[in-house]
Amino acid sequence: MSSTITQAPAEIPAKREISTKPRLSDRVFRGVVTSGGLSSLVILGLILIFLLFNGYSTLKSQGLHFLTSSNWQAAVNDAGQFDAKNSHFGxxxxxxxxxxxxxxxxxxxxxxxxxxAIYLTFYAPAFVKRVMVSAIDLMAAFPSVLFGLWGFFVLESSGEYWAKLINKFFSWIPIFQLPAPYVNRSPFIAGLVLAVMIIPIVTSISREIFSQTPLDRIQAAYALGGTRFAMLRAVAFPYARSGIVGGIMLGLGRAMGETVAVYTVLNIVYQVNWHILFSAGGNVASMILLKFGDASPYEIKALMAAGLVLFILTLIVNSLANLIVARTGKSGR
Amino acid sequence: MSSLEKVATPQPRKPWAPTPIDQAKTAGIVAASTLISLLLILVSPLSGKLAFVVLFSIAYLIIDFAVSYAKAGRSAAVDSLFRGLVTTAILIAVTPIVSILFTVWIRGHKGLHWTLFTKDMHNNAFTDPVNQGGLLHAIIGTFLLVIFAMIISVPIGILTALYLTEVRGRFTRPIEFLVQAMSGVPSIVAGLFIYAAILIPFTKTVNGIQGSLALAILMIPTVARTSQEVLKLIPSDLREAGVALGGTQWRSVALVVVPAARSGLITAMILGVARVAGETAPILLLTGGSGTKNFNVFSGSLGSLPNYIWQAFGAGTPESITRAWAGILVLLVIVVILFTAARILGNRKVGKK
Structure with a gap:
């Protein structure tokens, strides 16, 4: 017993230096990964810079009229050159x-x-849920040109019929009036196509949020004898509300930036048209595509400015949406 | 022993499951609503399949509401009404998918010919009969565009995901935010950006790589977010084990985390490809739409499926529109195959070898 105490260790190992300094390989790794991670910042910044750089001259010459006027005219003078003074871009x-x-x-x-989303989260049997979720996710991957052609050839005819019905019964509401009896290729039908296009996005976000509803609260509601609807009203809706609002705004952002489908379905007419059933309308993205084909270099600058406005607009809507969605998971009652 | 075996295992009872009487009632409600809506269509000016569907849903909801009300009072009735409403919603949500798939097949299969996959359009117009010319050039073009977009965006996307899950430096929150913001960039804006940044100052003409760059911008957020989800699922035990064995972070990520997440990362890649394969707007601005085979993305106009569909649709004759639908059918088949592959890979258990 005593011998073990008195016996000193033969050698005391030298005190190791403990350092938290990463090795070279880790520093390189972190550097590479961080620079990759910052690429999204760089790309968004570059988009802003290049569109601003190209659109600046238009924005400067048009000023606020670019946002407030509805006049788009790329004037050419007698020598066949671009005439900045008489051109109007709004x-x-x-x-x-x-x-x-x-x-x-x-x-x-x-x-x-x-x-x-409510059906899929709270009502659907497992098998139905699996099939439907796959189908809706698949729809999110459909190319927009497909929605455009489908809207043009298939939805158009039903859409016109519904538009006529709405006009027949609700024409006392100003936006459902028709200045002329043309209901084809209207903003209403374009809106229908976009509605179909945002369904997968909004559904999958809402479903994700509803599925995060705390199980103990759901079960508490059932234990108190609530019906499923009572549970939804007392537990799921309050929990998911802000997340759903975020999902809606993501859908809005997607619908605002859509180009090809709107171009295909909508009759693009360069005027303010509040009559949603009437065959005239447009959006910024489809207008860019429409004018791009035969635009002079100067008009292209104006289109770049329009792209800049669209970019900033969708960025704001999406950022707000993401902020709202991100808050849902953490708060809750 | 034998007496024990003879005791029947008690079957779990499900008092909430519909009894035969409940099922009969449901059948009765369906029959009654069908009858009522048919009668209404016969006697009223309403007509057509759509009217029937609408009337049927309304009739069903009302009768169901009344039956539940009689059986169990107001809250049960509201409950069944709501069930009816959300069921209607899911049916409406799925209808367009069915309609789209059906339409594409009905209109597209008429344009399918073997020459579609063996010939290009260099000496045919879109208005020629559908059995002349093909879209080999477009398939090659789309393939090249997507491959180059992948080469650019997959490393960036996965690095972003690694930054968000492994390094977690001080930019984690802002980058997560920016990646989500980036996923909302309209495709036409991506096209305009490449036009302004590359086409105007440098190339001054259309070529394939510009299209790939624009597609890469649209693909990065998809790849990054899906990879991030996958990497989050890797248990941190694995990382800690790697570090505890004396590995640096680099080695534990490269030799443990990434291999464990491999199938998920491939899923992310495939979903990114599915997202951009049919992207049309930037292609129209940047790549041109040659009808001849072009294997060089760095020079010359490059035809692609979206462009082919667009031009064929624009030509406007019955032949060209059949071509457009055939093109869409091919594109859709590619998207569905990619999507199914992503699903199968994604459903595998993460971390399993």
Whole structure:
């Protein structure tokens, strides 16, 4: 016993230096990964810079009229050159058109999406759920040109029929009036196509949020004898509300930036049109595509400015949406 | 022993499951609503399949509400009404998918010919009969565009995801935010950006790589977010084990985390490809739409499926529109195959070898 105490260790190992300094390989690794991670910042910044750089001259010469006027005219003088003085670029009509079409899409698409998400989360049997979720996720991957052609050839005819019905019964509401009897290729039908396009996005976000509803609260509601609807009203809706609002705004952002489908379905007319059933409208993205084909270098600068406005607009809507969605998971009652 | 075996295992009872009487009632409600809506269509000016569906849903909801009300009072009735409403919602949400798939097949299969996959359009117009010319050039073009977009965006996307899950430096929150903001960039804006940044100052003409760059911008957020989700699922035990064995972070990420997440990262890649394969707007601005095979993305106009569909649709004759639908059918088949592959890979258990 005593011997073990008195016996000193033969050698005391030298005190190791403990350092938290990462090795070279780790520093390189972190450097590479961080620079990769910062790419999104760089790309968004570059988009802003390049569109601003190209659109600046237009924005400067047009000033606020670029946002408030609805006159788009690339004038050419007698020598065949671009005439900056007599040219007018204003995208008000297309901005309003963008909002109209996107809002129609949200009004039609959101109740369907949220209802579908509720069904999938709280009602659907496992098998039905698996099939439906796959189908809706697949729809999110459909190319927009497909929605455009489908809208043009298939939805158009039903859409016209519904538009006529709405006009027949609700024409006392100003926006459902028709200045002329043309209901084809209207903002209403474009809105319907966009509604179909945002259904998968809004459904999958809502479903994700509803599925995070705390199980103990759901079970508490059932234990108190609540019906499923009572549970939804008392537990799931309050929990998911802000997240759903975020999902709706993501859908809105997507609908605002859509190009090809709107271009295909909508009759793009460069004027402010509040009559949503009437065959005239447009949005900024489809207008850019429409004018791009035969635009002079100067008009392209104006289109770049329009792209800048669209970019900033969608960035704001998406950022707000993401902030709202991100807050849902943490708060809750 | 034998007496024990004879005791029947008690079957779990499900008092909430519909009894035969409940099922009969449901059948009765369906029959009654069908009858009522048919009668209404016969006697009223309403007509057509759509009217029937609408009337049927309304009739069903009302009768169901009344039956539940009689059986169990107001809250049960509201409950069944709500169930009816959300069921209607999911049916409406799925209808377009069915309609789209059906339409694409009905209209597209008429344009399918073997020459579609063996010939290009260099000496045919879109208005020619559908059995002349093909879209080999477009398939090659789309393939090249997507491959180059992948080469650019997959490393960036996965590095972003690694930054968000492994390094977690001080930019984690802002980058997460920016990646989500980036996923909302309209495709036409991505196209305009590349046009302004590369086409105007440098190339001054259309070529394939510009299209790939624009597609890469649209693909990065998808790849980054899906990879991030996958990497989050890797248990931190694995990382800690790697570090505890004396590995640096680099080695534990490269030799443990990434291999464990491999199938998930491939899923992310495939979903990114599915997202951009049919992207049309930037392609129209940047790549041109040659009808001849072009294997060089760095020079010359490059035809692609979206461009082919767009031009064929724009040509406007019955032949060209059949071509457009055939093109869409091919594109859709590619998207569905990619999507199914992603699903199968993604459903595998993460971390399993």
């Amino acid at each position: 995208i008000a009509a297309m901005l309003i058109g963008t909002m109209i079409v996107a809002v129609i899409a949200v009004i039609i698409g959101v109740p369907i999406s949220v209802g579908a």
